[in-house]
Amino acid sequence: MNTAAATGHKRFNSWQMWGALLLVPYVLVFAVFVIYPVVYGLWVARNPDSYVRLFQDPVFPRTVVNTLIFLLVGVNLKFLIALGLSGFFVQQKRWIQALLLLFLLPWAIPSIPTILSFRFMLNPEWGLINNTIFRLFGIDGPGWLTEPTLAFASSVLVHIWKSLPFWTLILITGRLAIPTELYEAASVDGASRWQQFRFITWPALATLYLTSTMLSMVWTLGDFNSVYLLTGGGPGDQTHVLATLGIRYLRIDQLDLAMASIVMAMPLVLPLVIFMVRRLAAGEAKLAH
């Protein structure tokens, strides 16, 4: 009896030892490439002078406004479309499923070739879009990339093009988890499509929808490619977002300004992060019960 307990104890210890040992590689990666860089970055950004200089940069106010528009308008627009399209793609028709496979392609392939394709397509002088407009209507199309507002809107569209498939897929899996009996019962009771959405689909999807929107906002804040590769921040530095501005400072070796512009995004990130952590904690509590 005693010996059995002793071997059991010993085994438990050696298991815990192996368990800790197997965790070491990841913990090292995390400490060396996440914790230390973040702490170091915040330490670099501790000087109030950096913020004064950042605010004096004439590009900065426009950048903040752009970032806000990108997050509030861009991400919400993307999610409204994703919500609608997920309802379209859950239909089990063959051509719709084939279209879904195609629709996911922008998410699966690297962004640089397709963003550069957009960039060339939108070229005001000889791009595909304006050439087609000229051929059809005999007028010159708008300056997609030379007009600051349009250039920025184009970046938002490119971002949506790239990340819409992923979020649509997430919402599709959410919709597929809703029992079909609910819809059958509702249509027997004569519920309209809108009523079915309002009283069955939305209550079931709301949590997933909000969590995904929050997560997407955090990720969109870090989207460098859609702006940098399409407009390069131009024309006249009018289309920068905090991500491209930070990298721009980094490239001219102004690390403190780069970090300061990132710290400036904290008021945007922190509420989102707190919301996410609460959501996840609530989810875990629910699973535990």
Place this chain on the structure above:
Amino acid sequence: MRKYLNEAGLWLIGLPVFLWTVIPIWHLTVLSFSPKDDVTAGTWLPSQFTVQNFEIIAGQKHYYLNHFWQQFGNSLFIAVAAGLLTLGIATFAAFSISRLKTRGGSMVMNFALATYLIPAAFLAVPMYKVMGQYGLLNSQWSLILAMVTLASPYAIWVLKQASDKLPYELDEAAIMDGATPLQILRLVYLPLMKPSLVAIGTYALLLAWNEYLYAFLLLSKDSDVTLAVALGHFLSADDSPWNLLMATGLVYALPPAAIYYAFRKYMVGGLTAGATKG
């Protein structure tokens, strides 16, 4: 009648979705097969179908493409190395958390997942400086390790979800036979986890192959950079050979597209697993 109206309504949605998705990719493909003069014509079809661009690429016969094969190899090496490293690190961690029930394991996983609450470009800035301090700047290992950092949390999470579903009776039977944790890992765990491991390895490989920002920051020598960075170099001049750029882009985008279609069941199923939980 109502049925046909419904079908027509679906096509009214399907057609714009199709055009929206396909036009940029179509444009990329058309320019890849177009002669040089077509580049500024803005047409929907090549005036003359040619594979000349691909011959130039394969023969590295252009200033921007002098290191094409080297760069292709770099992309491949970095993607494979990041995929394998992520797989190793994440498998150990998931096995430890899920099967050995290591104390503090789920806390480690939650901290790991918190990595994704740092926007990518925001981590890139201090990471660039820190790589310099480690003496890794301009070494391909800096990019590989950065990609492992970004891929691992998700990999651990997915592998943990999958291994939680394996029956514990298997472990217990192995313990009765006197198996050590490492033997269980090798003989019981790995064979059963194969489908998830394939999905996660592919995920990390594609993440690294597709990466632009970190590659652009961490590597600079023409013979060291990945294809993504090389494509970005085309932007440095106004008179860039856009048809060559598009053709190179097509070559670069094809492997991920092929892998995605080959593994679509794994990818879509594996990557969205757990999305609807909680």
